[in-house]
Amino acid sequence: VNQRFLLTLPPIVDFAMKDILVLGAGRSATVLINHLDYLAHAEDWTVTVADASATLLEEKVSALKRSEGVHLNVSDKDKLNAMIAGHKLVISLLPPDLHPIVASICVAHGKHLITASYVSDAMRLWDAPAKAKGVMLLNECGLDPGIDHISALELINKIKEEGGHIMGFQSYCGGLVAPESDDNPFGYKISWNPRNVINAGKGVSRYLSGGREMMVPYHRLFRRLKAFHIQGIGTFEGYPNRDSLPYIDLYGLSGCNTFIRGTLRKQGYCQAWHYIIQAGLTDDNVIFRFAPGSTYAQLLAQLIEGDEKQMRSCFAQELGVDDNNILDALEWLGLFGATPLPFEQGTMADFLEDLMIKKLALAKHDKDMIIMIHEVDYVKDGKHFITQAKLVRTGKNDQLTAMAETVGIPLAKAAFLTLKGKIGGKGVVLPLEKEIYGPLMRELDNFGLRFETTTIQTN
């Protein structure tokens, strides 16, 4: 855009108006910010990254050409309001419960909003106001939710268009560690918000299996597993992820027999995690206080009866654990021994999170790995087929993670397509309509986020 040319336009044009505002510069933001800067360079756009941490802004924005870091405490509503008013489009990486506040301001100023988070009830309240103002609130546009929707809809609609009748759909995704960096008994390292790892499975878990709407209580979720062997990588297990049932209609699959969205972990993880839940270590309601110098064994002794000096065997006995690999994993994490507590008060989830951050962190040169698998069961011309589509993506290091890439690229591409007028919508929108997932899928494909698809005939 030639600014001198713009001067001849009517004064309604706001020269100070910037293009893209990114709220939050945390763990998943690196690739998003880099890619937005790259796109901004080509399109002559400006990107603003807002965060409360000056260190994060310095680290992630200072070397970029088209991007500016701005200090923002989101509780400063006036500044948040002014910043949103000064941009054409907002991407929020804030904690999901803040999205509805951002949405309300976006609606007020007529700005589109893009997030990678599940649509909450509070977000849904902004559907009608956003529609009235012609504002798009595009959610579930990261990895999972995000790429899963985009690629699933592409696959499902292709099978349908070719005359296939879909009987079953299963989709599993995991943010994992690459085999070359996998050096712990959980087969896992943390590549996103660790609290989400701890809270996984709380709330309602439902799916459709054999025509039945199944529900799994939290305390049995990590036993309701499906195994996948992925050649050259390893064996994984998936557990049901949240409530899959609303997506049956959203995916256009009402009448199918099986529909599961699940989360993938390396074999062994879920068995150990099951006992972490059984013990009560994921509880986030009750605050415990400890004397200085207390240990994790003393913490566990408030959940498990018996002698803190014999915690491993007390744990095994009370919870009925007969697999030494599981006990070894929990011992390696530091639960049974004299590992000192990092602070004197907190919930069990707080104390568990600290252990996990320390023991399951990605080291500087560690590579994370994303695996996404869709399995579609269908009948065509009287024959039964299974198509599997698979995305495996490995990160470069602890900053340029596959997680940051697969969350960031769809967000960046959605922002790009929106500003170019190639996708659009009004109200609360998910990337489930062909007009949205189609262009996004092509962008992901061009970027190199490509699914490998195989089909076998089963009769």
Added chain:
Amino acid sequence: VNQRFLLTLPPIVDFAMKDILVLGAGRSATVLINHLDYLAHAEDWTVTVADASATLLEEKVSALKRSEGVHLNVSDKDKLNAMIAGHKLVISLLPPDLHPIVASICVAHGKHLITASYVSDAMRLWDAPAKAKGVMLLNECGLDPGIDHISALELINKIKEEGGHIMGFQSYCGGLVAPESDDNPFGYKISWNPRNVINAGKGVSRYLSGGREMMVPYHRLFRRLKAFHIQGIGTFEGYPNRDSLPYIDLYGLSGCNTFIRGTLRKQGYCQAWHYIIQAGLTDDNVIFRFAPGSTYAQLLAQLIEGDEKQMRSCFAQELGVDDNNILDALEWLGLFGATPLPFEQGTMADFLEDLMIKKLALAKHDKDMIIMIHEVDYVKDGKHFITQAKLVRTGKNDQLTAMAETVGIPLAKAAFLTLKGKIGGKGVVLPLEKEIYGPLMRELDNFGLRFETTTIQTN
């Protein structure tokens, strides 16, 4: 009171002012209403019983001399307001979440309120306003909470006054079925709100054991048991009841090693209930819809994987149940078979409640039974003692239950003592002060609700 004499008093006296208003005429109200009527006869008081059910009012009030039944839908705030304004004292048997609304009106009109429910956070908000108006909001004044507090404080303070140093306090209470009416594999019949039986243990369960503040997650609560054999009656098991820890200070026992408040069930009940929880049958969040003619086996097939025709063995296998007595109990309840569902949509808790109401109801001539046990461990003159105080009370039939008696009598006696000016207080009050529990204990004792106390020396 001679009304002709009152005519000579200044006009500020409201001749229409009645004495006691009872809100709710349900399951636990029978004995309360009868006893209030008896007291009202002696004291020349009037009692009003308000309920939304004309049948209940007819059944419980019509034969009484000093009591009047008034139709009241509690959502009719104007009528509720007018009724509270027209009485000197209110006893609320409404669902606990309605107590704070009643409290707000009581405070506005300067009327004392008595309930048998735990103090909620919402109730606590009325503490300061009630204090300002000189109103007493006396809660936890039924059986459990209620008689447990009253009798425990009496016992604890007696031991302290005699020079005992208390190391441990355990208190268990159960609303059970009398041995002569016990004819089902749960050893249980419903003598109070069945939904409370289903919801038991949800929320935080904590207690003090060996100096440690223990927490038990819901899914393991019915395995954290203490057994009691009660001569001539049977063997019982207690599980921790809610959060016991706040009561340590309230009971004046800070520094003790062990403090548990628990709920008592006949041996076998908790083992079966554990698997009801494991299956997910107590869930009250997710609504399920079923086709007409569906069965409980079909309902269970949405929680347990496998063939609904083999539900007993699928259940046993998935949950690892190896005790046939447990499976027999669950089969007797109707969970595994072709028992038709009573309605087409509801939560698992709704469907479970219907089964329990039908299978675990007190028959007309069945007798329920209340057992309350306190165990106090203490040291006196260098010797170690255990004092056990025990209340066992058997009901007369399905209306005049021990539960209705032990909930109703403390409420009635507290109302009596309040109106006679013998107990009193301001703000949110529990029967934990000598000035309150003392007179109440004497009334209970006179009525015949007497604890049997035994002390043994253990060293």
